[in-house]
Amino acid sequence: MYRFYLKQGETQFLFPVTPSQVQTKVGNCNQTVQILQMGQANLLKNAGLEEVRFKALFPGRQYHFVQVEEGFREPSYFLERLKDFKKAQKPVQLIIFRRLADGSQIFCSNVEMGLEEYTILEQGGEQGDFWVEISLKEYRKMQSIAYRPASGGNTLEKQPTQRPAKETAKTYVVKKGITSGISQKKNWGWVKVWRVGKEEWYQQSFFDLSRTGHQAVRGRKDGISDFDCP
Numbered sequence: 414m415y416r417f418y419l420k421q422g423e424t425q426f427l428f429p430v431t432p433s434q435v436q437t438k439v440g441n442c443n444q445t446v447q448i449l450q451m452g453q454a455n456l457l458k459n460a461g462l463e464e465v466r467f468k469a470l471f472p473g474r475q476y477h478f479v480q481v482e483e484g485f486r487e488p489s490y491f492l493e494r495l496k497d498f499k500k501a502q503k504p505v506q507l508i509i510f511r512r513l514a515d516g517s518q519i520f521c522s523n524v525e526m527g528l529e530e531y532t533i534l535e536q537g538g539e540q541g542d543f544w545v546e547i548s549l550k551e552y553r554k555m556q557s558i559a560y561r562p563a564s565g566g567n568t569l570e571k572q573p574t575q576r577p578a579k580e581t582a583k584t585y586v587v588k589k590g591i592t593s594g595i596s597q598k599k600n601w602g603w604v605k606v607w608r609v610g611k612e613e614w615y616q617q618s619f620f621d622l623s624r625t626g627h628q629a630v631r632g633r634k635d636g637i638s639d640f641d642c643p
Contacts, residue, residue, distance in 0.1 A: 414431065414512055414514075415509060415510065415511055416428075416431065416480065416510040417432065417469075417507075417508070417509055418506075418507075418508040419494075419495075419498070419505055419506070419507060419508075420506040420508060421497075421498045421503060421504075421505045421506070422501075424494065424498075425506075426486075426490075426491060426494055427480060427482050428469050428480075428491075429470070429471060429479045429480055429481065429485075430469065430470040430471075430472060430476075430479060430480070431480070432468055432470075434468070435466075435467040435509075436466045436467065437464070437465050438463065438464040438465075438466075440460065440463065440464065441461050442458035442459060442461045443457055443458050444456040444458065462550050462551040463526075463551040464529075464548070464549070464550050464551070465524075465526065465548075465549045465550075466546070466547070466548050468544060468545070468546050469545050469547060470542060470544055470545075471488035471492070471542070471544075472488070472541070472542050473488055473540070473541020473542050488541070488542070488543040491543075491545075492533065492543065492545075495531055495545070495547075498528050504525045504526060504552040505525075505527070505528050506523060506524070506526070507522065507523075507524050508521070508522065508523045509521060509523075524551065525551070525552045526549040526550060526552050528547075528549060529549060529550050531545050531546060531547045531548065532545065532546040533545050534546065
């Protein structure tokens with residue numbers, strides 16, 4: 414017996430009735446081109462996205478062939494879950510366990526897919542039962558890669574990963590009597606010092622900012638701070 418599950422995040426459900434037929438279609442990305450004095454040629458590409466279609470029954474009563482795990486559920490429960498999966502705009506997992514009549518289990522499937530569309534059918538003579546035609550398409554995670562013109566101008570090269578923006582360097586206000594830990598520091602490179610509206614640059618191996626009211630921030634001469642002040 415086959416068992417079909419649909420899962421998204423922590424929410425999953427078992428289809429109460431195993432679909433009688435499942436159609437899997439592998440997409441085609443091959444391209445046919447026209448070549449002079451040769452005719453058509455087929456450019457072979459990677460396989461396209463898989464598409465899965467099946468028709469599921471959500472019964473209104475507990476027939477003898479209904480599969481349950483946590484008790485019988487009304488069709489409205491499954492219809493609401495499908496609606497939630499679609500509104501979430503996230504992929505779902507289609508999980509299929511395949512067990513033969515003799516009890517042996519063959520391969521299983523667990524594929525991340527997008528819930529493309531579903532159609533709800535109610536048929537005469539089957540009051541309370543709902544049929545749902547479900548269409549799923551394989552989901553592949555995407556990662557963008559930025560390219561820029563190479564130095565020659567005729568090719569593209571991959572851009573290096575952009576470094577995250579650095580935090581603005583902290584300032585240190587020199588207070589009377591607090592000079593240790595600053596004056597004994599090794600060379601920090603360029604040091605910007607403010608003195609009552611006047612900006613000055615210092616570069617020295619050791620410095621002493623013992624005068625009250627001065628502020629210092631480690632950084633480069635171009636004003637872009639690279640380090641945090643103690």
